[in-house]
Amino acid sequence: MDEKPQQFEIVEKKICYDGCFRLSRYLVKHTLFAGGWTPNLVREVLERGQAVAVLPYDPVTDQVIMIEQFRPGPMVQGEYAWLWEIIAGIVEPNETYEAVAHREAKEEANCVLTELISICNFFVSPGSTSETTTLFCGKVDATKIGGLHGIKEEHEDIQVHVISFKKAMQMIEQGQIRFAPAVIGLQWLALHYDEVRKNWLNT
Numbered sequence: 001m002d003e004k005p006q007q008f009e010i011v012e013k014k015i016c017y018d019g020c021f022r023l024s025r026y027l028v029k030h031t032l033f034a035g036g037w038t039p040n041l042v043r044e045v046l047e048r049g050q051a052v053a054v055l056p057y058d059p060v061t062d063q064v065i066m067i068e069q070f071r072p073g074p075m076v077q078g079e080y081a082w083l084w085e086i087i088a089g090i091v092e093p094n095e096t097y098e099a100v101a102h103r104e105a106k107e108e109a110n111c112v113l114t115e116l117i118s119i120c121n122f123f124v125s126p127g128s129t130s131e132t133t134t135l136f137c138g139k140v141d142a143t144k145i146g147g148l149h150g151i152k153e154e155h156e157d158i159q160v161h162v163i164s165f166k167k168a169m170q171m172i173e174q175g176q177i178r179f180a181p182a183v184i185g186l187q188w189l190a191l192h193y194d195e196v197r198k199n200w201l202n203t
Helices: 072-076 097-109 165-173 180-191 193-201
Strands: 008-018 022-030 041-047 050-058 063-070 082-085 087-090 115-123 132-139 147-149 158-164
Touching: 050 097, 050 180, 063 097, 063 165, 063 180, 082 180, 087 097, 097 132, 097 147, 097 158, 115 180, 132 180, 158 165, 165 180, 180 193
Parallel strands: 050 132
Antiparallel strands: 008 022, 022 041, 050 063, 050 087, 063 082, 063 158, 115 132, 147 158
């Protein structure tokens, strides 16, 4: 298909808030599929950059590492505010995605990743934020993992859970795991289960 790519034009940008996150208001217009252009549109974007998430998996014990921590999003929705997640963090300047995975694994779960498999890169919520997540699966020894972790200076309070892969998939089906990178990572592992185990059990 030889289609002309769609175009957009940023007419104006205003920074509304610049703290832990940056909220920008854009005046933008873009071409229409049927031809022509939209009028000027107001779009507010939470600008956060890039994140990395990693699903730690032990092929020997067939267990995954999950973490649980307080999140304000569910709190605002009036729901239970502690989510089951996988390890994740924001990319710092001049830091590789792989380095973030190793750093966050150590900080959030005192976990050593011995191998990494790249899964995918995706937009978290492109209608409202610029954030993307690069997702990995990491090989670990689950027998040495557990407890409470996190950086005290950042007020992190993280409970580490070591559970069977089967139980993790059941938790997805029962709606107990709702953190998107965790759902994507676990479903990817389900699709590549035999291949991952074959490769990692032989290394």
